[in-house]
Amino acid sequence: MRHRTSVAIVGAGPAGLLLGQLLHARGIDFVIVENRSREYALARIRAGVLEQSSVDVLESVGLADNLHERGLVHDGIYLQHEGVRTHIDFRDLVGRTVTVYGQQQVVRDLMAAHDAIGSSVYYEASDVTPSGVETPRPLLTFSHGGESHEVEADFIVGADGFHGVCRTIIPATEISVFERNYECAWLGILADVAPSTDELIYALHPDGFAMHSMRSTTVSRLYLQVEPDDDIANWSDERIWDGLHERLGTPGWTLNEGPITEKSITPMRSSVASTLSYGRLFLVGDAGHIVPPTGAKGLNSAISDVAMLGAAIGEHYDGTSTRLADYSRRALSRQWKTQYFSQWMTDMLHTPSIQTPKDLAAFRYRSQLGQLEFVTGSQHAQQTLAEQYTGLSIE
Numbered sequence: 001m002r003h004r005t006s007v008a009i010v011g012a013g014p015a016g017l018l019l020g021q022l023l024h025a026r027g028i029d030f031v032i033v034e035n036r037s038r039e040y041a042l043a044r045i046r047a048g049v050l051e052q053s054s055v056d057v058l059e060s061v062g063l064a065d066n067l068h069e070r071g072l073v074h075d076g077i078y079l080q081h082e083g084v085r086t087h088i089d090f091r092d093l094v095g096r097t098v099t100v101y102g103q104q105q106v107v108r109d110l111m112a113a114h115d116a117i118g119s120s121v122y123y124e125a126s127d128v129t130p131s132g133v134e135t136p137r138p139l140l141t142f143s144h145g146g147e148s149h150e151v152e153a154d155f156i157v158g159a160d161g162f163h164g165v166c167r168t169i170i171p172a173t174e175i176s177v178f179e180r181n182y183e184c185a186w187l188g189i190l191a192d193v194a195p196s197t198d199e200l201i202y203a204l205h206p207d208g209f210a211m212h213s214m215r216s217t218t219v220s221r222l223y224l225q226v227e228p229d230d231d232i233a234n235w236s237d238e239r240i241w242d243g244l245h246e247r248l249g250t251p252g253w254t255l256n257e258g259p260i261t262e263k264s265i266t267p268m269r270s271s272v273a274s275t276l277s278y279g280r281l282f283l284v285g286d287a288g289h290i291v292p293p294t295g296a297k298g299l300n301s302a303i304s305d306v307a308m309l310g311a312a313i314g315e316h317y318d319g320t321s322t323r324l325a326d327y328s329r330r331a332l333s334r335q336w337k338t339q340y341f342s343q344w345m346t347d348m349l350h351t352p353s354i355q356t357p358k359d360l361a362a363f364r365y366r367s368q369l370g371q372l373e374f375v376t377g378s379q380h381a382q383q384t385l386a387e388q389y390t391g392l393s394i395e
């Protein structure tokens with residue numbers, strides 16, 4: 001089957017689905033092709049915090065009603081070291097906030113919006129192959145339900161994640177990838193228990209980082225730093241709660257336990273492609289870059305890429321600007337600032353791996369305490385954190 005469309009989007013995660021909505025709002029037609037099932041995308045537990053900048057983008061396309069109804073607006077976060085917990089008040093510091101609203105919920109809202117407008121979204125597609133992106137007529141081929149499809153498009157957008165096919169079709173001579181692996185991983189749990197805190201707690205403890213986040217008023221999300229090669233089988237529920245009590249504890253505060261409904265270990269990595277465009281192919285979100293989770297920037301970066309690309313594609317069809325040619329440079333300029341922030345948060349809050357020589361680890365830990373005492377004691381440092389955490393502007 002042959003189709004013709006303006007924009008062929010590979011990937012129906014939040015980035016691909018949101019781009020479809022932004023294009024629809026500008027009257028531009030598109031097709032979305034995804035190799036996973038709809039249920040898989042809805043079941044994946046991912047990020048939980050939306051920057052003010054991301055909320056603004058979702059609002060601009062009328063996709064923020066549920067978010068405003070069910071999302072939890074947080075005025076700030078807590079930073080904790082050696083049992084001392086300090087509130088960083090973003091609203092006071094920079095007049096901005098963040099909203100706790102799970103990526104799954106964002107995806108559910110986007111899927112409902114696509115259902116409502118009858119978008120062409122092909123789930124469980126196989127052999128998804130972009131080609132001809134150096135020519136004026138790129139082609140996206142795939143199989144779906146036993147039928148072969150060929151989509152002829154003006155542009156192809158890779159919203160297909162870090163392991164997606166789109167980045168891999170860029171010739172090695174035209175792209176390189178800058179990477180940093182961290183010496184740690186996060187063990188994350190979801191628990192059916194009301195959060196024991198009103199806002200997120202990021203804690204440095206001699207045993208490692210711990211964090212208390214949430215998904216709603218009845219579901220808590222908690223994390224523990226573990227070694228990158230650790231196995232989830234080593235972590236009984238009891239051991240996890242013990243670790244969380246130990247690392248998150250402060251005098252007079254109680255961490256409430258509840259049934260753990262999900263647990264997994266995620267490695268931490270920073271990675272940025274040297275370009276987000278090649279001919280008529282554009283990369284957005286994890287297809288172009290990933291961050292460690294510490295600053296909650298993964299989903300937010302995807303949303304900012306898509307906002308920039310959607311606007312630039314719109315202007316291309318209106319003939320009002322040539323910003324599309326500049327998309328990669330602009331998105332990477334914002335992305336490197338975000339990478340810096342995520343790395344800064346990660347380095348400030350994680351202890352070195354157990355393989356680090358003891359004297360070096362002791363020095364590093366004490367300098368991290370110095371850093372946390374400085375950040376929590378300085379209005380300027382708190383403002384810097386707040387400006388970045390709530391999201392840089394999307395230009």
Ligand code: PHB
Nearest residue numbers: 047048213293294295296
């Ligand atoms: C989460 O709720 O999953 C979460 C929140 C903040 C982070 C990372 C993860 O920095």
